[in-house]
Amino acid sequence: MEEKKRAERNRTITLRETEKEILRNRLVTINTTEIHDDFLDRTINADLLAALPLLPDGFADLIIIDPPYNLRKNFNGKVFSARDEASYEEYLMSWFPQVCQKLKPTGSLYMCGDWKCTSALQRAMESELSVLNRITWQREKGRGAKANWKNGMEDIWFGVKDPDNYYFDIEAVKQKRRVIAPYRENGKPKDWEESEDGNFRLTCPSNFWDDISVPFWSMPENTDHPTQKPEKLYAKLILASSRPGDVVFDPFLGSGTASVVAKKLGRHWCGIELNEEYCMLAEKRLELAETDKEIQGYSDGVFWERNSAALYKK
Numbered sequence: 001m002e003e004k005k006r007a008e009r010n011r012t013i014t015l016r017e018t019e020k021e022i023l024r025n026r027l028v029t030i031n032t033t034e035i036h037d038d039f040l041d042r043t044i045n046a047d048l049l050a051a052l053p054l055l056p057d058g059f060a061d062l063i064i065i066d067p068p069y070n071l072r073k074n075f076n077g078k079v080f081s082a083r084d085e086a087s088y089e090e091y092l093m094s095w096f097p098q099v100c101q102k103l104k105p106t107g108s109l110y111m112c113g114d115w116k117c118t119s120a121l122q123r124a125m126e127s128e129l130s131v132l133n134r135i136t137w138q139r140e141k142g143r144g145a146k147a148n149w150k151n152g153m154e155d156i157w158f159g160v161k162d163p164d165n166y167y168f169d170i171e172a173v174k175q176k177r178r179v180i181a182p183y184r185e186n187g188k189p190k191d192w193e194e195s196e197d198g199n200f201r202l203t204c205p206s207n208f209w210d211d212i213s214v215p216f217w218s219m220p221e222n223t224d225h226p227t228q229k230p231e232k233l234y235a236k237l238i239l240a241s242s243r244p245g246d247v248v249f250d251p252f253l254g255s256g257t258a259s260v261v262a263k264k265l266g267r268h269w270c271g272i273e274l275n276e277e278y279c280m281l282a283e284k285r286l287e288l289a290e291t292d293k294e295i296q297g298y299s300d301g302v303f304w305e306r307n308s309a310a311l312y313k314k
């Protein structure tokens with residue numbers, strides 16, 4: 001990745017030449033290692049089509065997939081090109097069934113996309129899993145279009161292998177929201193709590209998520225990966241759909257968000273990523289997570305609504 005000039009308060013995680021060798025040595029490559037018995041808590045630097053057959057079936061409790069969307073995108077020199085819908089669907093189906101084989105019979109899978117590729121994603125999901133929901137994440141970033149609506153959302157499809165036997169922990173993903181019109185019963189707050197900082201209620205999260213920012217330069221999780229997902233977003237998926245000690249698998253790891261959040265939340269992880277620089281960034285973030293387990297917007301076991309950092313950091 002090119003060296004950039006950065007502002008003083010810029011906290012973007014970058015790789016120093018001197019640390020690259022150490023980080024590179026932590027990667028699993030399919031030329032040097034028998035992956036079969038050495039994939040837990042590791043980053044595999046390979047094409048997923050080459051790596052998947054070397055991983056055991058049914059090893060993952062939770063799979064999070066953030067594939068290239070049907071857009072032109074430069075992933076550190078390797079360009080993914082936009083294509084017609086049928087070709088994109090063919091691309092999806094060249095790996096999706098194999099990825100699903102890695103899911104336990106009780107496992108859950110989430111797959112991200114934008115409005116343009118979402119119908120192909122839905123068809124892929126329905127061909128292998130029982131689809132239980134589609135989460136919409138209100139995503140505030142990107143340039144406005146001159147003759148179209150600016151895109152401000154992404155979808156996250158949620159599917160399971162067995163709709164009668166899967167894990168979901170709603171208590172772990174409750175949201176702390178300000179109460180606008182506090183209701184009392186016999187003079188006591190009903191379903192909300194009074195505090196010095198205001199009135200709050202713990203609410204069950206819906207499938208519309210408007211409390212998560214895209215990582216940006218002043219956030220400690222930020223890297224130069226062009227499509228890095230927020231840690232807070234993956235924390236919701238991991239807390240709801242896995243137990244401590246479970247295995248989280250991401251076949252398009254990018255800068256490592258799924259592995260890093262899994263580590264911060266006491267889960268095992270495994271990630272595949274084609275680009276060596278991104279793999280090293282993932283390893284650097286995993287190293288930082290040894291001592292810093294903070295996830296912005298999540299503390300005291302609850303997710304706080306946007307712009308309440310001053311309160312939960314007290």
Ligand SMILES: C[S@@+](CC[C@H](N)C(=O)[O-])C[C@H]1O[C@@H](n2cnc3c(N)ncnc32)[C@H](O)[C@@H]1O
Pocket residue numbers: 046047048049066067068069075225227228229230251252253254255256257258272273274275278
């Ligand atoms: C949308 S990004 C994932 C970003 C990630 N969720 C994060 O938070 O950083 C997709 C990633 O898949 C990688 N990729 C594309 N084709 C791949 C392949 N065939 N095998 C493995 N990785 C691949 C790209 O290099 C890119 O980093």
